Amino acid sequence: MQRAAFLTIGFLLSICLLAGPARSDELKDLYFGEALYYAHQSDFFSALERLDSEVKQHGELDEPELGALFHHINDAEFSLGDFELRYRMHHRAGRAIRAVLEGAVEETVRNDAAYRLARIHFQKNQMDDALRALDRIDGDVPKSIRDDIEFLRGNIYLAEGMPEGSLEVFEKLQGSDEYGGFAAYNLGIAYLQGGQRSLALEQLNHAGQIESNDPGELAIRDKSNLVLGTIHLEDGEHRQALPYLNRVRLDGPFSNQALLSAGWASMAIDDFDRAVVPWSILADREVTDRSAQEAMLALPYAYGKLEIHGRAAVHYGRALDSFGAEVNKLNESIDSIRDGKFLEALVREEIRKDKDWVIHLRSLPNSPETYYLMELLASHDFQTGLQNYLDLADLHRKLLTWEASFDSFDEMVAIRSDHYEPLLPDVDTQFRELDSKLRLRTEQYKMLVKRRDDLLTTPRPEFLATPEEQAILERVEHLETQMAAGGTAFSENFAARVKRLKGLLSFTLETEYHARLTEFDKNLGTLDEAMLVAQKQYDQYVRSRQAATHSFVGYDTPISRLRAKARDSVSKVESLMARQGRQLEVLAIAELTARRSHLENYGDKARFALADSYDRATQAQASVGGE
Amino acid sequence: MNHLVRTTLVLCLLSMSLGGVSAQEVASANIRSLDGQVQEIKSDVLGIASELSNLEERLLYPSNTQVSVFVSVPQGDEFRLDAVQIEINGELATHHIYSFKELEALQKGGVQRVYTGNVMTGEHQLSVTVIGKLKNGDDFSNADSFAFSKGVKPKALGLTLSGNDIQVGAL
Numbered sequence: 001m002q003r004a005a006f007l008t009i010g011f012l013l014s015i016c017l018l019a020g021p022a023r024s025d026e027l028k029d030l031y032f033g034e035a036l037y038y039a040h041q042s043d044f045f046s047a048l049e050r051l052d053s054e055v056k057q058h059g060e061l062d063e064p065e066l067g068a069l070f071h072h073i074n075d076a077e078f079s080l081g082d083f084e085l086r087y088r089m090h091h092r093a094g095r096a097i098r099a100v101l102e103g104a105v106e107e108t109v110r111n112d113a114a115y116r117l118a119r120i121h122f123q124k125n126q127m128d129d130a131l132r133a134l135d136r137i138d139g140d141v142p143k144s145i146r147d148d149i150e151f152l153r154g155n156i157y158l159a160e161g162m163p164e165g166s167l168e169v170f171e172k173l174q175g176s177d178e179y180g181g182f183a184a185y186n187l188g189i190a191y192l193q194g195g196q197r198s199l200a201l202e203q204l205n206h207a208g209q210i211e212s213n214d215p216g217e218l219a220i221r222d223k224s225n226l227v228l229g230t231i232h233l234e235d236g237e238h239r240q241a242l243p244y245l246n247r248v249r250l251d252g253p254f255s256n257q258a259l260l261s262a263g264w265a266s267m268a269i270d271d272f273d274r275a276v277v278p279w280s281i282l283a284d285r286e287v288t289d290r291s292a293q294e295a296m297l298a299l300p301y302a303y304g305k306l307e308i309h310g311r312a313a314v315h316y317g318r319a320l321d322s323f324g325a326e327v328n329k330l331n332e333s334i335d336s337i338r339d340g341k342f343l344e345a346l347v348r349e350e351i352r353k354d355k356d357w358v359i360h361l362r363s364l365p366n367s368p369e370t371y372y373l374m375e376l377l378a379s380h381d382f383q384t385g386l387q388n389y390l391d392l393a394d395l396h397r398k399l400l401t402w403e404a405s406f407d408s409f410d411e412m413v414a415i416r417s418d419h420y421e422p423l424l425p426d427v428d429t430q431f432r433e434l435d436s437k438l439r440l441r442t443e444q445y446k447m448l449v450k451r452r453d454d455l456l457t458t459p460r461p462e463f464l465a466t467p468e469e470q471a472i473l474e475r476v477e478h479l480e481t482q483m484a485a486g487g488t489a490f491s492e493n494f495a496a497r498v499k500r501l502k503g504l505l506s507f508t509l510e511t512e513y514h515a516r517l518t519e520f521d522k523n524l525g526t527l528d529e530a531m532l533v534a535q536k537q538y539d540q541y542v543r544s545r546q547a548a549t550h551s552f553v554g555y556d557t558p559i560s561r562l563r564a565k566a567r568d569s570v571s572k573v574e575s576l577m578a579r580q581g582r583q584l585e586v587l588a589i590a591e592l593t594a595r596r597s598h599l600e601n602y603g604d605k606a607r608f609a610l611a612d613s614y615d616r617a618t619q620a621q622a623s624v625g626g627e
Numbered sequence: 628m629n630h631l632v633r634t635t636l637v638l639c640l641l642s643m644s645l646g647g648v649s650a651q652e653v654a655s656a657n658i659r660s661l662d663g664q665v666q667e668i669k670s671d672v673l674g675i676a677s678e679l680s681n682l683e684e685r686l687l688y689p690s691n692t693q694v695s696v697f698v699s700v701p702q703g704d705e706f707r708l709d710a711v712q713i714e715i716n717g718e719l720a721t722h723h724i725y726s727f728k729e730l731e732a733l734q735k736g737g738v739q740r741v742y743t744g745n746v747m748t749g750e751h752q753l754s755v756t757v758i759g760k761l762k763n764g765d766d767f768s769n770a771d772s773f774a775f776s777k778g779v780k781p782k783a784l785g786l787t788l789s790g791n792d793i794q795v796g797a798l
Contacts, residue, residue: 011687027738029738030697030740030783030785033696033697033699033737034738034740036732036735036737037732037737037738038732039731040731040732040736041728041729041731041732041734041737045673049677052673052677053677053680078632087669088662088666088669089669091666092666337793351653353650381654381659382655384658384659384662385654385658385661387666387675388662391665395669399672399675402676402679405683409682409683412686413686531717540748543639543691543779547691547692550689551689555682558678559682562675562679562682565671566675568670571673572668572674576664576668579661580665583658583661584654586654587654587655587658590654
């Protein structure tokens with residue numbers, strides 16, 4: 001049973017080693033960077049909200065290669081999956097990564113996606129699917145994840161009870177910078193799983209002596225030594241167990257277990273003096289710890305064996321008091337949970353701000369219901385339920401805040417509507433006048449441009465005549481028409497003068513044509529600029545007019561829709577919170593009841609042993625007195 | 628991460644001694660079945676958040692006046708950013724004091740949207756003041772000004788703050 005539990009620890013370790021948001025060497029999309037900013041603070045809701053919108057917008061672009069996210073799209077899609085996974089949305093995370101796998105992507109990208117998918121299945125305890133996903137990895141694998149893939153594969157084999165596979169993988173990983181210590185431990189576990197005891201002991205001995213300053217590696221070193229000691233203890237090799245148990249650091253996470261086991265190992269070889277040392281240390285530690293409680297009984301037992309019955313009686317008495325106090329505390333805890341205070345304590349802000357909040361739960365002031373839940377928190381289902389409950393509490397807070405903001409939006413829209421609606425009819429009237437004027441001028445301008453272009457290909461000097469010249473020309477043409485009709489008598493002299501005048505005009509127009517055309521073109525250039533300014537002002541006006549409308553029109557429907565959705569979600573979240581909370585309370589009460597029964601049992605033993613010790617102490621005193 | 632390893636190790640070890648109780652098994656099964664529903668509601672609320680952000684942006688920061696300022700720090704630069712102050716056209720736009728968590732997120736490559744507001748189309752002046760501590764422990768304060776042009780589209784300004792200078796880039 002205990003060995004199986006150790007095996008479980010072996011692969012569970014990997015969960016915390018694998019996840020991490022994607023990084024980009026050179027960030028080109030600020031909005032992707034913003035999502036990473038939230039992800040790096042473990043605010044995966046905000047990270048997902050931003051990145052999801054950004055990826056969707058990118059997908060809607062006609063030319064995605066021009067978008068800033070184009071440079072990071074693979075990273076962004078992976079990050080979406082990662083964030084969903086870390087926000088405990090496994091369903092969506094799997095879908096996002098499968099989409100990458102099935103898309104037309106490069107080999108390295110596909111292999112990366114397959115690895116991430118395998119990781120999701122592993123975390124969901126779907127080992128066959130995880131292996132299938134790893135089997136899809138083929139060809140070029142990014143260097144940064146090569147060890148990650150193998151470590152995951154080894155852990156899957158371990159979890160599936162396939163020691164041959166895990167042995168091969170962990171042997172290869174022995175030189176890994178990232179996984180060396182963990183792989184060394186897991187290799188030992190794999191040998192143990194494969195029934196190769198001596199190789200397992202040798203390997204765990206190696207893992208138990210790894211030099212490192214990394215707290216994770218130090219913890220795994222302690223773990224290796226504790227497992228070694230436990231194997232020897234289980235096999236009745238008590239003396240051999242001691243050196244390994246003594247290697248476990250006194251301030252490490254496994255020290256309580258190691259101290260307890262070291263005491264029992266010494267007792268088994270009748271070295272009672274030596275058993276007293278670790279148990280004395282342990283008996284003064286955190287009283288809610290199972291090992292510490294056992295040590296409180298074990299210590300006077302060792303004194304009894306040493307024939308120091310007086311001291312044994314004192315320690316049994318102390319244990320009895322302590323167990324009594326703890327049973328009372330547990331009763332208070334159970335009552336408090338039944339009063340709903342446990343769930344209140346879990347969502348307390350000051351707790352959530354502390355990254356060690358799980359550990360500090362047992363020292364939370366005025367919350368006896370949380371003192372004994374460290375062990376319960378270790379179970380996967382309780383963790384899932386607790387995290388879900390906390391996430392639901394966050395969603396609830398968010399939805400309530402949003403509900404309040406809908407009212408503000410409505411108010412804002414109403415104020416804008418009251419302000420703009422009376423003004424807009426006058427503005428529109430003026431706009432229509434301006435619009436018709438601008439259209440007329442635009443047409444005139446276009447006509448002039450066309451005339452200039454025509455003159456460049458087909459010279460027409462009369463088109464560039466001044467208004468005076470045009471009047472004279474018209475008068476001359478009129479006279480010529482009259483003369484041609486012959487209705488009025490004109491002298492030859494008059495006709496010659498008209499002809500000379502026309503000739504003079506034609507001469508002027510012909511000789512000055514190029515100069516006039518240049519001048520005309522220059523003036524048209526100035527008009528171009530004026531037209532551009534007018535058009536710009538016109539466009540700006542149109543935009544301002546549109547902005548005025550857009551500032552209060554078209555919001556009613558989306559606000560109402562969102563309000564309804566939020567209201568609906570609030571009621572769903574409340575219902576789920578109640579159900580989830582109830583299950584947590586049931587689990588917590590069951591755990592506390594079990595601990596209480598355990599302590600009551602200890603208390604009975606202590607009471608009996610106390611009486612026995614008193615008797616023995618009294619007898620010893622009497623015999624000393626008799627002598 | 629190491630802290631997480633340590634915590635997980637503790638929790639894993641402690642889990643060894645857990646025994647099965649009927650009420651616990653039922654509650655555990657219920658928790659597993661609720662998990663799917665929790666994932667669904669998370670998805671729904673994310674959808675609402677996304678729609679709400681769009682609505683808020685349209686209502687409060689229309690594209691023709693929208694300007695956003697983003698802050699990042701160069702990766703590997705070991706100065707400690709304590710606070711940043713942003714002024715637009717001489718008026719205080721925002722002031723932010725960094726927590727350890729925020730600074731760490733910036734140092735890991737995150738980009739913070741420190742300000743979103745409205746300005747008219749045309750030329751504007753952005754002034755940035757940065758306060759922090761250098762690697763050698765000396766306090767430093769740096770200030771700089773940049774001109775930027777606001778057009779019809781939303782304007783995004785990216786500030787890169789280091790121990791030596793302030794750089795601005797526009798998107």
